[in-house]
Amino acid sequence: MPPPSLRLRLVGLALMGLALGLSLPATAQVVLSGILGGRALLLVGASAPKAVAPGETFQGVRLVSLDKDSALLEQDGQRFTLRLGESPVQVKPGSAVARPANGKRITLTSDSAGHFKSQGSINGQIMQFVVDTGATVVSIGRPDAERMGLAFLGGQPVQMQTANGTAQGWRIQLHSVRIGDVEVFDVDAVVTPQPMPVVLLGNSFLDRFQMHRVSDQMVLEKRL
Numbered sequence: 001m002p003p004p005s006l007r008l009r010l011v012g013l014a015l016m017g018l019a020l021g022l023s024l025p026a027t028a029q030v031v032l033s034g035i036l037g038g039r040a041l042l043l044v045g046a047s048a049p050k051a052v053a054p055g056e057t058f059q060g061v062r063l064v065s066l067d068k069d070s071a072l073l074e075q076d077g078q079r080f081t082l083r084l085g086e087s088p089v090q091v092k093p094g095s096a097v098a099r100p101a102n103g104k105r106i107t108l109t110s111d112s113a114g115h116f117k118s119q120g121s122i123n124g125q126i127m128q129f130v131v132d133t134g135a136t137v138v139s140i141g142r143p144d145a146e147r148m149g150l151a152f153l154g155g156q157p158v159q160m161q162t163a164n165g166t167a168q169g170w171r172i173q174l175h176s177v178r179i180g181d182v183e184v185f186d187v188d189a190v191v192t193p194q195p196m197p198v199v200l201l202g203n204s205f206l207d208r209f210q211m212h213r214v215s216d217q218m219v220l221e222k223r224l
Contacts, residue, residue: 029043029044029045030042030043030044030061030073030075030082031043031044031082032070032071032082032083032084033049034049034084035066035068035069035071035084036051038053038054038066039051039052039053039066040052040063040066040071042058042061042063042071042073044058044059044060044061045059054066060075061073061074061075062074062075064079067109068109069083069084069109070082070083070084070109072119079119079126080119080126081118081119083107083180102181103180103181103182103183103222104182104221104222105182105219105220105221105222106118106179106180106182106209106219106220107217107218107219107220108131108217108218108219108220109216109217109218110216110217110218115130115131116130116131116218117129117130117131117198118131118179118180119179120177120178120179120180121176121177121178122140122148122174122176122177122178122199123148123150123174123175123176124176125147125148127144127198127199128197128198128199129179129198129199129200129201130198130199130200130201131201131206131218132200132201132202133202133203133206134202135200135201135202135203136202136203136204137171137187137188137189137190137202137203137204138174138177138187138188138189138190138199138200138201138202138204138205139189139190139192139196139199139200139202140189140190140191140192140196140199141191141192141194141195141196141197141199142191142192142193142194142195143195144195144196144199145191150172150174150191151172152170152172152191153170155170155171155172155191156170156171156172157169157170157171158170158171158190160190160192160193167192167193167194168193169190169191169192169193170190170191171188171189171190172188172189172190172191173186173187173188173189174186174187174188174189177201177205182220182222184205184208184222187204187205187208188204189204206220208222208223209221209222209223210223
């Protein structure tokens, strides 16, 4: 058995380590540095880069799927999209992607059906978006609105056409809508009575940008 002085020192070191451990945030900085065939080259925290295939997990980050210039990742139950050339993403368990919201440009690539999809957040909560240039405002299904805790029942009632006829929706204003490092505030939206698989990004969001198409890409430049 070590002498009392050494035992006290060991206990002190253990308590110091515990205190340091409790003070460290459970976060990890993730970078998509390249795409090698069917694998994503990921840097997580201070680790060396590693080629990760869809379904594999590296340093607590799972690669869900891979596109030609982006990767859908998951950490601590939170999914987020990384694109080549974007700034690092820091994910905190139980919260949306934490990234400085000072960006001015969004680049979206169409899928095989010609839709422009992206992951982003509404009022800090992660959502899946599809661009809809024919929609006047951002449209959210009632189940998603309830999950986000939006107070839509107090919003202005509007009549909406559904597959079953006319139904009542609610017009509200969203504090923030964010894609990547670009965020806009006070966005008009409508909550639909029926569930929707995604949030439709209508012109109440798109009108904040200058929009142009380049091949299979849609580029949104934030207006001054």
